[in-house]
Amino acid sequence: MLEASSTHRRSAYLNALTQEIEKKLQRALASPSQRRNLLQELFTDVALEIDDRARDIILSKEECMIYSAVDGANGQLCFYDVLADYYVRVPESGNHILDLIVHLWSQSFASHIFALLFHKWLFEVQIDSNEVLLRYSSALVQGATNVFWIDIQANTRRFQSLFRYLFEEVALEHKQINKIPGQVQRDLLLLLSRFIIFYNSADKLESFLKQFPVFPNAFLVGSPADFFVIELTDQLQKLKVEPVLLHYLSQIRVLQGMELRMATSTRLKACLYSFTSPGGPMYPTRAVRHAAWDALDFLYPVGQYPRHLISLFFRLLYPWYWPSSCWNFIMSCIKAVVYTLLGWVFSSWEKLRERTNS
Known part of the structure; x- marks a missing residue:
């Protein structure tokens, strides 16, 4: 009797949350001038961490243990985690929300919200139309890209559970990833390549590379390892948050021993070398420069002493750096x-x- 009452209360709470999401989406649809602010506000609400009072209502003890085991690294459980599971268990409860999001596709934060709420639904519910599947899966990749960059900019792991699901339950599962179109599969794998190190999943890198399909330009670019390193190199050059960049540089040692084409290896070496010198265009801090040197010497031990001598020579050409x-x-x-x-x-x-x- 007590368990039935708790289940009913949990269902009522999640249904109330769904209704609130619907109301905000309807307001956004009806108010073009306030649309962006309303969608941003809704995205923030969905991404909020669940407080203890709401956790007691929403989750049973068994579910608390499951979520703690899955998300124990950062200790965060957000509303989107629970709602994503709810829309898989009760698919019809999210249909109206999905229709409203489709009407708001072109708006900022619409893809963010879709990725958070329906990333599990997309792979668990049968979608008959290939056109609809392509639209939804493309929106998932776009939304996931945006929310992962929000974590990068804030140096947080709030959306780590979304990454883990896409990485462990989709990318590493041949049956799951084949549910989405081939082009989106490639986009998803390239997206995950850029954030594997950030979300501390490099220990599964070997299994991940085995899932790469044959790319159209594979003959020119090379193996899956080459694709991964190219994406990682591009990611490094975009990073502006020092703690995140230091994290990448400290974890990049997982690339040791990886067989790469000469062009890819040179590209990675040039990227790391660009972080070793003060001044433009990167303007790296001293900590970043030392981390880049450590990574460069570890991955490319041959020629490290001549590299340091050449670097010292060029440093001597800039007297204003001598005092520091x-x-x-x-x-x-x-x-x-x-x-x-x-x-x-x-x-x-x-x-x-x-x-x-x-």
Whole structure:
């Protein structure tokens, strides 16, 4: 009896949320001047983290454990997570929302909302029309691209569950990814290639590359590994958030040993090298420069000393960088000496304590 009451309350709550989403979409459709603001507001609401009170209403204890296991890395459970599952279990509940979104396709944030609410529905519900399937799957890729970049700009992982579903449940499952048209499959795989490192899924990179279909220009570009590295290189050049760029540079070591075409390898090397020098066009910080050097030396150990000598020579051509370089060198030396002395003191103290105890 208690379980039935809890289920009814949960269903009523989700139905109420659905009605609120419908109302905001209807208002956006009826108010062209306020349309963008209303859709942005709705997107923000859907992406909100669920508070404890709402979590107790929406989820059972078993569901809480499941969501915690799936999303334990960042500890966030958002409304779109629960609503996406709800529209799979009860597909007819989202039909009106879907119709309204279709009328708002060309508007900002419409694809964002569709990707969050219907990314699971698209792969679980039968769609007979190829034209409709192409429209929906293309909107999914566009919306996912936009929301992942929102995470990049804010250096958060709010949409990590969306990425994990598309990566683990779709891209790595041959049956699932074949449900969408071939061109969209390729677009989705290239999209995921750009964000695998950001969402800490590089451990499944080998399995992911095996899922790549034959691309039309594969003869010119190369293997799936080449496609992946090209997308990753383009992503690195677009990143402007320092912590995110540092994360990419620290994790890019997974590329070690990967067989690449000479053109792809040169492209990656040139990209990393562009982050090693101060000034334009990248203007990397000192932390980024050192991270880029570490990645470059790790992936391309042959020729690392000549690279550093050439870099030093060019640094000498810009006298205005000398004071900061000298200061950083002196501070690094001081830190090294201090850490060495502290290590010696602690080791001596440990040896003295062992002798005393014995």
